[in-house]
Amino acid sequence: MKRQISPGELMKESGFADYFSFDVTPYTSVTVFEEGEDILREGQKVTRLYYLAKGSAKLFMTHKNGRVTLINFYEAPCFLGEMELLDPETPSRGVRAHTRCECLVLDLARCGERVRSDGLFLRALCLYLGRKAFVGTRTYAQRQAYPLENRLAAYILMTARDGVYAEKHTEASEYLGITYRHLLYVMAKFCKQGILRRLPRGYAIENEEQLIALQDEMQA
Amino acid sequence: MKRQISPGELMKESGFADYFSFDVTPYTSVTVFEEGEDILREGQKVTRLYYLAKGSAKLFMTHKNGRVTLINFYEAPCFLGEMELLDPETPSRGVRAHTRCECLVLDLARCGERVRSDGLFLRALCLYLGRKAFVGTRTYAQRQAYPLENRLAAYILMTARDGVYAEKHTEASEYLGITYRHLLYVMAKFCKQGILRRLPRGYAIENEEQLIALQDEMQA
DNA sequence: TCACAAAGGTGAGATTTCTCATAGTATTTT
DNA sequence: AAAATACTATGAGAAATCTCACCTTTGTGA
Numbered sequence: 001m002k003r004q005i006s007p008g009e010l011m012k013e014s015g016f017a018d019y020f021s022f023d024v025t026p027y028t029s030v031t032v033f034e035e036g037e038d039i040l041r042e043g044q045k046v047t048r049l050y051y052l053a054k055g056s057a058k059l060f061m062t063h064k065n066g067r068v069t070l071i072n073f074y075e076a077p078c079f080l081g082e083m084e085l086l087d088p089e090t091p092s093r094g095v096r097a098h099t100r101c102e103c104l105v106l107d108l109a110r111c112g113e114r115v116r117s118d119g120l121f122l123r124a125l126c127l128y129l130g131r132k133a134f135v136g137t138r139t140y141a142q143r144q145a146y147p148l149e150n151r152l153a154a155y156i157l158m159t160a161r162d163g164v165y166a167e168k169h170t171e172a173s174e175y176l177g178i179t180y181r182h183l184l185y186v187m188a189k190f191c192k193q194g195i196l197r198r199l200p201r202g203y204a205i206e207n208e209e210q211l212i213a214l215q216d217e218m219q220a
Numbered sequence: 221m222k223r224q225i226s227p228g229e230l231m232k233e234s235g236f237a238d239y240f241s242f243d244v245t246p247y248t249s250v251t252v253f254e255e256g257e258d259i260l261r262e263g264q265k266v267t268r269l270y271y272l273a274k275g276s277a278k279l280f281m282t283h284k285n286g287r288v289t290l291i292n293f294y295e296a297p298c299f300l301g302e303m304e305l306l307d308p309e310t311p312s313r314g315v316r317a318h319t320r321c322e323c324l325v326l327d328l329a330r331c332g333e334r335v336r337s338d339g340l341f342l343r344a345l346c347l348y349l350g351r352k353a354f355v356g357t358r359t360y361a362q363r364q365a366y367p368l369e370n371r372l373a374a375y376i377l378m379t380a381r382d383g384v385y386a387e388k389h390t391e392a393s394e395y396l397g398i399t400y401r402h403l404l405y406v407m408a409k410f411c412k413q414g415i416l417r418r419l420p421r422g423y424a425i426e427n428e429e430q431l432i433a434l435q436d437e438m439q440a
Numbered sequence: 441t442c443a444c445a446a447a448g449g450t451g452a453g454a455t456t457t458c459t460c461a462t463a464g465t466a467t468t469t470t
Numbered sequence: 471a472a473a474a475t476a477c478t479a480t481g482a483g484a485a486a487t488c489t490c491a492c493c494t495t496t497g498t499g500a
Contacts, residue, residue: 059357061358061361069361071357071358071361072357072361082350083350083351083353083354086343086346086347086350087347087350087351090350090351090354116343117339119337119339119342122339122342122343122346123306123336123342125346126306126342126345126346126349127306127307129346129349129350129353130302130303130306130307130310130349131303131307131310132353133303133349133352133353133356134303134310136353136356136357136360137279137291137292137356138281138291140356140360141281141289141291141292143364144363144364144397145289145394145397147456147488148456148457168477168478169477169478169479170476170477170478174365177364177365178456178457178458179457179458179459180477180478180479181457181458181459181460181479181480182456182457182458184478184479184480185456185457186456367458367486368486368487388447388448389447389448389449390446390447390448398486398487398488399487399488399489400447400448400449401449401450401487401488401489401490402486402487402488404448404449404450405486405487406486441500442499442500443498443499443500444497444498444499444500445496445497445498445499446495446496446497446498447494447495447496447497448493448494448495448496449492449493449494449495450491450492450493450494451490451491451492452489452490452491453488453489453490454487454488454489454490455486455487455488455489456485456486456487456488457484457485457486457487458483458484458485458486459482459483459484459485460481460482460483460484461480461481461482462479462480462481463478463479463480464477464478464479464480465476465477465478465479466475466476466477466478467474467475467476467477468473468474468475468476469472469473469474469475470471470472470473470474
């Protein structure tokens with residue numbers, strides 16, 4: 001379900017307005033997606049530019065064999081589907097709301113040409129994309145160099161809500177590049193160590209400090 | 221040692237000229253780096269935009285603890301250090317020629333402002349950066365999902381010259397995210413399987429088909 | 441030329457991670 | 471409601487990978 005609310009504050013708060021040299025208010029609307037809703041569907045033609053002002057979302061990719069896997073997270077503020085906008089050749093990928101998401105939506109049918117030739121926007125987008133590539137490279141390079149316990153700790157902290165981790169194990173194991181079986185072993189180990197506690201549905205974080213410590217080992 | 225040669229053909233062949241809406245010939249020179257030479261040094265201020273027209277190069281990152289690790293490869297044609305150009309905040313990273321590299325060098329001191337406000341250039345760079353981020357995301361997501369044998373096969377094929385693989389094991393093991401010890405085990409296994417043959421310095425590729433088969437398993 | 445750092449190399453044992461087999465429990469489809 | 475399809479779960483043994491100890495060779499600067 002999508003709800004229409006007014007742009008108002010959101011554009012300034014989130015920094016969206018700073019991307020353009022002209023006032024995009026007339027072309028911008030707000031759309032809210034609840035947890036679990038699709039924001040962008042794979043294969044769908046993109047005619048609008050989405051900007052995630054609040055919330056977090058998941059990026060999925062469909063492999064040639066039809067399997068769908070989680071490949072990344074988006075955290076506000078960021079663009080969604082900006083590649084599809086620039087390059088119609090790009091195969092689009094699905095994006096789903098992980099928490100409640102408030103998106104600013106720019107109607108390209110009405111201002112696409114103006115946006116695509118706006119120097120300020122292009123420069124800012126270059127910067128944004130460059131930083132994204134940079135951070136991505138670094139993150140991935142580091143990620144594979146650390147043992148699962150560290151990566152899992154970071155994953156739990158990133159996805160937990162209100163002290164509860166409740167992601168699907170199938171999704172997590174694919175994202176972390178390990179087998180389902182092994183993920184359960186390590187989850188059990190975290191429980192035995194008192195870091196997590198099993199709930200009927202999900203896990204309660206009992207010792208957040210230790211999770212943070214494990215995560216931080218990767219940044220050093 | 222750097223040799224100055226004339227831009228000439230290189231600009232058109234490599235597609236460099238297509239990035240600009242004006243003639244950049246007057247601001248462009250060619251610099252050649254031999255295998256192993258530094259193209260960009262870490263921490264060095266970047267005042268020129270490099271474009272790798274021919275050859276391949278390695279990207280290194282220095283960790284907080286001082287360790288330097290190989291994190292990626294650049295294959296022509298591509299930009300080098302374009303992030304540093306756009307964003308002075310970005311910590312620069314070192315780039316070293318892996319094979320002989322012919323670079324086109326744009327002197328930003330003389331045409332930086334014109335370039336930074338060239339709509340064609342900005343659009344093309346956005347596209348370039350976006351594709352890079354896209355491919356990077358996909359590559360990394362897939363990479364960690366496959367066993368070492370596949371990733372190593374791809375690494376050997378990518379870095380081999382004239383049928384000979386002669387990369388440093390220390391560098392390769394860091395890039396592949398495994399220990400030095402284990403890399404040697406798998407190299408030995410490849411030799412035992414007749415895929416590689418030990419040379420005084422490096423390894424001869426005896427069965428390229430099989431390496432390619434291992435590599436291709438990852439693309440499916 | 442010596443000394444020291446960095447890279448190459450190997451063995452043995454511990455730990456991590458995978459494979460496979462087997463089932464119970466949702467969720468969705470028919 | 472039955473069937474099909476995902477997700478959850480657990481055990482046992484195999485394979486991959488790491489740790490550590492120890493040694494040799496190579497390159498590099500004093």
